[in-house]
Amino acid sequence: MSSTFAIILTGILVAAACASLGCFLILRRMAMLADAISHAILPGLVAGYFIAQGPSLLAGFFGAALAGLITVGLVELLKNTQRVGGESAIGIVFPAMFALGTFLVSKYYADVHLDADAVLYGNIEFVGFDHWYLGETDLGPQSLWIMGCLCLINLIFISVFYKELKLATFDAGLAATLGFSPILIHYGLMAVVSITTVGAFTAVGAILVVALMIVPAATAYLLTDRLPWMIGLAIAAGAIAAVAGFGLAFMLNGSVAGAIATVTGVEFGLALLFSSKQGLVARAQRLARQRIQFAADTLLVHLLQHEGSPDAAHESTIDHLQSELQWNNKFAQRVLDLAQRRSLVRCQGQQLELTTSGRERSQQVLQLGRG
Amino acid sequence: MNASAKPLAIHDLTVAYQDKPVLWDIDLSVPTGVLAAIVGPNGAGKSTLIKATLGLMPVAAGTVEMFGQPYAKARRMVGYVPQRSSVDWDFPTNALDVVLMGTYGQLGWIKRPSKADREWALHCLEQLAMADFAQRQISQLSGGQQQRVFLARALAQRAQLYLMDEPFVGVDAVTERAIISLLQQLRSDGKTVICVHHDLDSAPEYFDWVALLNVRMIAAGPMKTIWTPENISQTYGGRTQSLIRGAA
Amino acid sequence: MSILDLFRDYTLRNVALGAMVLGIVSGILGCFAVLRRQGLLGDALSHAALPGIAIAYLLTGSKAPIVLLLGAGIAGWVGTLVINRIVRDTRISEDSALGIVLSVFFGVGILLLTYIAKRNDANQAGLDRFLFGQAATLVATDVLTMSILGGLALGCLVLLYKEFKLLAFDPAFAASLGFPPNRLGILLTSLIVVAIVIGLQTVGVVLMAAMLVGPAVAARQWTHRLSVMLVLSGVFGASAGIAGTMLSLGQQHVPTGPMIILSLTAIVTISLLFAPARGLVWAKIRQNHSLNNEPRNREIQPAKGE
Numbered sequence: 001m002s003s004t005f006a007i008i009l010t011g012i013l014v015a016a017a018c019a020s021l022g023c024f025l026i027l028r029r030m031a032m033l034a035d036a037i038s039h040a041i042l043p044g045l046v047a048g049y050f051i052a053q054g055p056s057l058l059a060g061f062f063g064a065a066l067a068g069l070i071t072v073g074l075v076e077l078l079k080n081t082q083r084v085g086g087e088s089a090i091g092i093v094f095p096a097m098f099a100l101g102t103f104l105v106s107k108y109y110a111d112v113h114l115d116a117d118a119v120l121y122g123n124i125e126f127v128g129f130d131h132w133y134l135g136e137t138d139l140g141p142q143s144l145w146i147m148g149c150l151c152l153i154n155l156i157f158i159s160v161f162y163k164e165l166k167l168a169t170f171d172a173g174l175a176a177t178l179g180f181s182p183i184l185i186h187y188g189l190m191a192v193v194s195i196t197t198v199g200a201f202t203a204v205g206a207i208l209v210v211a212l213m214i215v216p217a218a219t220a221y222l223l224t225d226r227l228p229w230m231i232g233l234a235i236a237a238g239a240i241a242a243v244a245g246f247g248l249a250f251m252l253n254g255s256v257a258g259a260i261a262t263v264t265g266v267e268f269g270l271a272l273l274f275s276s277k278q279g280l281v282a283r284a285q286r287l288a289r290q291r292i293q294f295a296a297d298t299l300l301v302h303l304l305q306h307e308g309s310p311d312a313a314h315e316s317t318i319d320h321l322q323s324e325l326q327w328n329n330k331f332a333q334r335v336l337d338l339a340q341r342r343s344l345v346r347c348q349g350q351q352l353e354l355t356t357s358g359r360e361r362s363q364q365v366l367q368l369g370r371g
Numbered sequence: 372m373n374a375s376a377k378p379l380a381i382h383d384l385t386v387a388y389q390d391k392p393v394l395w396d397i398d399l400s401v402p403t404g405v406l407a408a409i410v411g412p413n414g415a416g417k418s419t420l421i422k423a424t425l426g427l428m429p430v431a432a433g434t435v436e437m438f439g440q441p442y443a444k445a446r447r448m449v450g451y452v453p454q455r456s457s458v459d460w461d462f463p464t465n466a467l468d469v470v471l472m473g474t475y476g477q478l479g480w481i482k483r484p485s486k487a488d489r490e491w492a493l494h495c496l497e498q499l500a501m502a503d504f505a506q507r508q509i510s511q512l513s514g515g516q517q518q519r520v521f522l523a524r525a526l527a528q529r530a531q532l533y534l535m536d537e538p539f540v541g542v543d544a545v546t547e548r549a550i551i552s553l554l555q556q557l558r559s560d561g562k563t564v565i566c567v568h569h570d571l572d573s574a575p576e577y578f579d580w581v582a583l584l585n586v587r588m589i590a591a592g593p594m595k596t597i598w599t600p601e602n603i604s605q606t607y608g609g610r611t612q613s614l615i616r617g618a619a
Numbered sequence: 620m621s622i623l624d625l626f627r628d629y630t631l632r633n634v635a636l637g638a639m640v641l642g643i644v645s646g647i648l649g650c651f652a653v654l655r656r657q658g659l660l661g662d663a664l665s666h667a668a669l670p671g672i673a674i675a676y677l678l679t680g681s682k683a684p685i686v687l688l689l690g691a692g693i694a695g696w697v698g699t700l701v702i703n704r705i706v707r708d709t710r711i712s713e714d715s716a717l718g719i720v721l722s723v724f725f726g727v728g729i730l731l732l733t734y735i736a737k738r739n740d741a742n743q744a745g746l747d748r749f750l751f752g753q754a755a756t757l758v759a760t761d762v763l764t765m766s767i768l769g770g771l772a773l774g775c776l777v778l779l780y781k782e783f784k785l786l787a788f789d790p791a792f793a794a795s796l797g798f799p800p801n802r803l804g805i806l807l808t809s810l811i812v813v814a815i816v817i818g819l820q821t822v823g824v825v826l827m828a829a830m831l832v833g834p835a836v837a838a839r840q841w842t843h844r845l846s847v848m849l850v851l852s853g854v855f856g857a858s859a860g861i862a863g864t865m866l867s868l869g870q871q872h873v874p875t876g877p878m879i880i881l882s883l884t885a886i887v888t889i890s891l892l893f894a895p896a897r898g899l900v901w902a903k904i905r906q907n908h909s910l911n912n913e914p915r916n917r918e919i920q921p922a923k924g925e
Contacts, residue, residue: 026711031718032659039825081899083840083891087714088658088832095829096884099877102751106872208729211722218715254734261726268719278709294392298385298432301396305587324383325432366395366587425795443797451795458789462654463845472785476796481778508843524792 006141008246011260013147014200015212015238017154021193022217023231024158027169028189031214032087033072036094037190038197038206040071042101045198049109057146061198068194069187071097150199157192158231161185166227204257211261212238215268222271222278237267295335298325300344300362303354316352376439378403378532378563379424384433386416386423393419395587397433404561405580405593406554408568412607415585417567418454421534425451437532446476450530452521454537460510466520467505470495473527495526498556499549515546522553533557535566539573551577571603630755631868637757637765638860638879641821644769645814646834646856647776647849651807653835654787654845660702660808662828663717665815667698669728669824672749673735684764688816691749695812698724699805725824752823754864754875765817772813775806783807784845821860822876830856833883840894855890859883 025034044067048059071093078089131138158165167175168185175182193213200209220233245260252259273280299321306315314320322332336352339345344358354362377400384397394416401407409417422428424435426442437445450473470492471484478484484492496502499519504512512520518538525533538550554577557564568574574581575598582591583606590602645661652661668691675690676682698720705716748756776783782803785793790800811831818827838852863879892900 026715029712029714031712031715032662035662035718035721078891081891083897083899084836085653085656085658087656088653088836091658091662091828091832092836092884092887095826095833095880098825099829099880099884102874102877103881106874106877107870205729208722208726210718211726214715214718215723218711218719221711222709249730252730252734253737254730255732258726258728258730258733261723262730265719265723265726268723272705272709280704280708283708294387294431297392298396301385301587302383305396305398324434325385326434327432365392422791427791427794446795446797449795451792453789453791457791459654459656462788463839463843463848464784464788465843468844469788472789472792475781475785475798478781480782480798483781 003141004246006144007256008243010141010143010147011204011242011246011256012239013144013151014204014209015216015242015260016235017147017151017196018200018209018212019216019220019234019238020154020158020231021189021196022213022215023220023227023234024165024169024189025193025213026217026221027227031210032090033075033190034193034197034213035210036075036090037068037071037194038201038210039094040097040101041065041067041194041198041201041206043067043097043104044070044101046101046104046109061195064198065191065194067097068197069191072187072190146199150196154192154196157188161188165189204260208257208261211264212241215261215264216241219264219268219271222268222275225277237264241267292334292338295325295327295331296339296342296344297362297365299335299339299352300354300358301365303345303352304359304362304366307354307359313351317350318352319350321352376436377401378438379565380436380439381420381424382434382436384420384423384435385431386419386428387431388419388428392431393586394423397584397588399582399588399591401563401565401580401582403563404558405563406558406578407563407565407580407582408574408578409565409582409584410568410571410574410606411584411589413569415606417569417584418536420584421451421536421565421567424534425449447528448531450525450528450533452525452533452535452538455514455518455521455540460512460517462509465506465508466496466501466512466516466523467492469509469520470523470527473524476528492523492527495523496520498526499523499553513543515542518542519546519549522550526553531562533562533564535564537567537569539566539568539570574598631864633757633759633762634754634868634875635861635864637762637821638754638864638875639857640762640765640769640860641814641818641830642834642856642858642860642879643853644765644772644817644856645827645830646838646852646854647773648807648811648814649831649833649835649856650838650845650849650852651783651787652811652831653839655804655807657808658832659714659717659828660699661811661815661831663702663721664695664698664808664812665819665824665827666721666728667724668692668695668812668815668819669749670694670724670731671697671728672819673728673731676735677731684761684820687749688764688768688819691819692812692816694724695815696809699808699812703805748823749819750823751825751874752819752821752876754821754879755868757820761820765820768813769817772810775810779803779806822879826876826880829880829883833880833887834859837883837887837890840890840897843896855883855886859886 025031041064044063044065045060048061048063049055051063052059074093075089078084078092079086084092131141164175164180164185167178168180168182172182175185197206197209200212204212216237217230217234219237220230223233224230241260241263245263246256248263249256249259271279276282302325303316306312318332318336321327322329327335336345339358340347343355344361346353346355379399379401381397381399384394385392386394397420409420411417419428423430424442435442438448442449467489471488473495474484474488474492493502493505496505499522501516501519501523504516509517509520522538525535539547542550554564566578568578575594579594580592581594581597583589583597583602585606589606590597649661652658671690671692671694672687674694675687679686702713702716702720705711705719706713782793782798785798786800786803786807793803794800814831815827818830822830834852834856835848837855838848841851842848859879859882862882864875866882867873867875867878892898895901
């Protein structure tokens with residue numbers, strides 16, 4: 001297997017493992033908690049290194065997962081004291097954990113390859129080098145196996161607990177009454193996030209794990225309303241970013257991880273602008289359309305309110321609309337055109353009056369607004 | 372100040388919240404020296420009306436004038452009491468400090484409150500029988516006491532027109548009496564008060580003027596003429612006949 | 620290592636002074652971030668500042684701190700606007716928007732820094748010190764730059780103290796008085812960006828969040844007055860800065876940034892547990908005490924959670 005292929009495949013697996021979890025993090029508003037975990041696992045890794053007396057995969061995973069859960073627990077604890085807001089609690093706990101990790105690394109392992117910047121932005125470029133062997137047989141790059149397993153674990157976790165996750169995400173109260181403990185699901189999810197972070201950080205680094213968890217999921221959230229689609233789209237967006245990111249890094253001769261994160265950002269930017277429902281462009285168009293429609297309704301309701309009252313004659317002149325509703329000439333004309341085209345309003349010289357369908361429409365509008 | 376102008380004159384006001392209309396074509400003109408209630412069911416847009424009046428929400432169409440001027444020019448004649456739940460009461464400050472915020476509008480940018488302003492703020496607290504709590508941290512006040520602090524802050528604004536968002540919600544009997552006597556005092560001083568109010572039973576007792584609102588203005592005018600079973604049931608969609616005891 | 624060394628040793632004095640200035644500025648400005656429930660905004664913005672440093676270098680070829688920090692400030696400010704836009708115009712939550720800006724901007728920063736590093740251009744060395752901060756490399760001109768920037772930000776805060784206080788407590792009331800909360804909010808965030816820019820050289824992007832949040836949270840426990848909280852927060856920040864400097868420079872291999880944060884964490888922990896009125900230890904003792912006695916009718920009821 002060529003090392004380029006191994007790098008790209010690892011990138012895709014990291015993206016899939018992260019993006020699928022990310023959907024739940026986005027929906028549960030825990031993006032920053034994931035960020036906190038990604039930093040806070042450092043002391044856990046060091047502890048694992050210390051206990052195993054050297055680099056050990058299992059000890060590292062265990063220590064990191066534990067550190068992740070401790071972080072989540074400490075944040076909850078601080079929040080529950082009512083002395084600290086939730087976001088401040090995160091802002092206190094993870095820097096403390098990261099600082100502790102950095103301190104331990106630099107004090108006791110200054111000579112070991114466990115330096116903090118590798119934790120931050122990883123070295124996916126090297127995934128081709130560390131191979132696993134079974135006897136004489138080359139099983140392929142180690143990272144590929146790790147990420148493959150993690151990807152599988154996450155997909156199994158999501159499909160087995162899909163119903164529970166969905167329920168706990170959208171209605172924690174209901175989940176609790178049905179007997180699914182939201183706390184258990186919360187910590188379960190956080191544990192999976194922690195081990196995924198550990199697995200992925202050797203490849204892409206802590207912060208870019210966060211990019212792959214949050215950004216493709218947020219991109220998908222802008223594109224669809226259905227959870228299964230959201231998960232699928234998030235994985236696809238992450239995988240595309242992995243491939244395109246590799247290309248970009250190759251072109252610029254820069255960090256692969258940084259390039260992947262950059263591409264996820266580009267994807268998000270495109271979705272933000274051009275998503276057919278949530279996008280800013282579509283939103284601006286919709287608002288402009290609604291503004292005219294809404295103004296026409298306002299006109300109808302205005303005429304209805306004053307119909308038959310003594311000031312009706314005065315209130316329903318075209319000039320009056322411009323002065324009282326604060327519409328400029330051109331806008332008022334467009335609104336009037338729309339209303340007349342749909343035969344909601346009749347024009348008698350300067351006076352406007354509702355047609356039968358206009359009256360029905362305005363009454364309907366008031367009823368709708370009430371509900 | 373234009374003496375003949377109405378304290379509040381709203382004309383054809385339409386307000387939309389995130390593309391959705393919540394108030395349609397509101398006409399409302401409140402005369403000087405009344406205690407007015409804005410009454411209507413949940414979701415009728417009562418608080419929205421107050422907020423739009425104060426420019427806190429964008430207005431889709433229509434005009435709002437206070438004392439014959441747009442709000443930006445009439446600010447100093449208007450006092451505002453937001454809903455008590457709209458702020459974090461764990462904020463590090465005491466009751467007197469909150470009341471002192473009422474003077475900020477008159478002070479303008481950068482200038483700090485003077486000793487005279489502090490005395491005035493203390494005086495406003497006294498009006499609500501809260502002088503003893505001036506130095507107390509606001510999270511250590513009861514709900515009713517917090518509400519009285521908010522009213523004292525509005526009083527400190529030295530306004531002619533007061534807009535209050537649900538001042539009676541969740542307060543104890545002592546506070547309720549204190550608010551009522553304050554309202555009456557304000558009326559006898561010739562000020563105008565407009566309150567969002569949700570309790571149909573007490574509305575005709577506390578207020579002498581009413582605006583019945585449900586997305587559009589159903590009826591507005593002196594309590595005596597407007598507070599009829601027909602108007603009320605029209606406002607509440609005929610669902611709450613049993614609630615209406617005070618209706619004439 | 621003794622306090623006296625701080626005055627004798629030139630390097631040590633610069634580092635300690637720099638850490639102190641950072642502690643004061645971020646401690647005071649952080650109070651407003653914490654009170655407005657924007658504790659993590661600083662984290663997002665400090666990460667967002669990284670590409671600004673790289674772009675400033677690419678455009679000017681200069682490594683002068685003021686040029687790089689200007690780039691960092693502009694990038695942080697752009698990050699603020701992007702976060703605001705996402706939160707205002709889409710259904711994505713503020714929490715996610717912070718995470719998106721943080722990770723994407725940081726990724727772009729890493730990409731550009733590695734690109735610069737591999738261009739074989741000898742001049743680039745040292746850009747990556749902003750990642751973790753290298754307080755030990757602070758020289759007198761750095762400290763002067765930090766002091767001037769911080770002084771300007773604090774001056775602005777003193778001038779608009781009344782307005783910022785009102786904004787933090789009751790933005791709707793502020794708006795009704797004619798103080799525009801949106802613009803005041805952006806101004807306040809810009810001041811926080813200044814604090815971040817100051818901190819990048821000392822503690823780095825990752826630990827900056829704690830410099831804004833920690834002192835404020837600790838100070839809040841000791842007082843019920845905003846003015847006292849601001850002063851205390853500045854004092855706590857400065858103490859953590861000096862303590863961290865002394866702890867790290869006394870021994871080999873121990874970086875200053877993490878030691879500052881660990882000192883700060885100790886201050887926060889002590890404050891949460893033992894501060895006179897709000898300390899958790901006293902609350903626990905009071906709770907046990909009142910459980911042992913008959914429940915009394917209390918005139919004042921705390922209004923928590925309403």
